[in-house]
Amino acid sequence: MDASNRELSAAEIAELTYQRGAKSAETLSMPVALDLLNTDAWRSYCFTRGLANMDVAARLPRLGLAVPGENGLQPLLAAVLLFADEPGALLAGQGMRADIRVFHYKGKAVQRGEVPNLLLPPKTISGPVVEQIAKAQAYVLERLAVGLTMEGSGFKTRYRFPERVIKEAVTNAVVHRDYRLNRDIHVRIFDDRVEVESPGRLPGNLTPATIEKTGSVPRNSLLARHLREFPNPPNVDAGEGVPMMFAQMAQAKLYEPLYREQVETAVPTLVVTLLNEERPPLWVQVSDWIDRNGPITNSRLREISGLDTLAASKQLKQWVGQGVLAALPSPSRQQASYTKPDLADLLGSLSLGLDNEP
Structure with a gap:
C-alpha cells in the first residue's frame, strides 16, 4: 500500500489476503457435481494412497476437499483442479481459468501485426493438474528439441535449458498461480528465451530479489499436498525447486532465471524468463x-x-x-x-x- 494513514475497506483487506497468499482460492467451494470428479485421475489418486473405498462423496470430506453447501456437498476448487477431466471448462462459469497456453514464436519478440510471427497455432493444454503439468512439460520440451531455423540464415537455434528447469518452471506456474484471476498460464518460446507467465504476484514476503535463497512459498498448499500423492508426482513439495533452477542454470553456464512481477497489467502476473544464452x-x-x-x-x-x-x-x-x-x-x-x-x-x-x- 502507499504511505497513507487510511483505513482499509473490507473488500481491500480481502483482496490483500488473497494477493499476499494468506488465503487461497483453492479452498472456495464450487457448484460442481461430485460425479464429475469420479475420473481416472481420482481412481489413480486413490490407488496410490491405498484407499479401498473410492466413493467420491464419502472420501472428499475426509480429505478436506469438500464441504456442505446449500444444495448438498460441494467440492473445493482444489478438488476440481485435481480430479476433473476439464477443470477449466467447469470453472469458466465462475470467472476462473485453469488451462495452459503455449506460444512458439519466430525471432526474439512478438510481432503484433496483421500476421502473427507464430511457428504453430497456440497450443491449449487442459485436464486435471497432474496430467496438465505432464502434458505441458512434454510439449514445451518437444518444441525446444525441434529448435528454430532462422529465416535466410539456415542457422538452427539449439536450446540448452536443463530439462529439470523447464519442468520446474511449468510446475510452479500451475501449483502457485492465483486461481481467482481470469487468465490462463502462458508459456512463450522465442529463439533466445522461454517465458512462463502465471496469474498472480509472489505470495507472502517473497520478492524477485529474495526468491533464489528463500525458495517458493506455496500459495495453494492444499493443492500441492494432494498433488504429491499421485503416481510420478510433478513435485515433492519440499521447497527446493527454485534454488535448484538457479543451480542448474549456473551449471549449464546460462544466465540465472529472471523473476519479474507485472502489476501494471489488467491482471497482475509473475513472469519467469529463462535466457537461452551462455553467460560470459x-x-x-x-x-x-x-x-x-x-x-x-x-x-x-x-x-x-x-x-x-x-x-x-x-x-x-x-x-x-x-x-x-x-x-x-x-x-x-x-x-x-x-x-x-x-x-x-x-x-x-x-x-x-x-x-x-x-
Missing part, C-alpha cells in the same frame, strides 16, 4: 559485485573487466537489452548506474549515495 565469465563477476555492493556504473565495470569506456557501455546496453540489468534514473548518461531488475524499482526512488562516476 564477466557476468559472474558483475553479478557478484552487484549483490555485494549495489548498482554498478560504467567506471566500475571498466575496473572489473579492463574494458574501455565504449566497450563497457556496449556491454551494459546489451545486458539491459537481455533483461538481466536495468538502468536506474539518473540526471545524465554519464552518471548512469545499473542494477538487477528485481532491485531497480526499489532503488530508483531512493538516494543511497551510489557511485555515480562517469
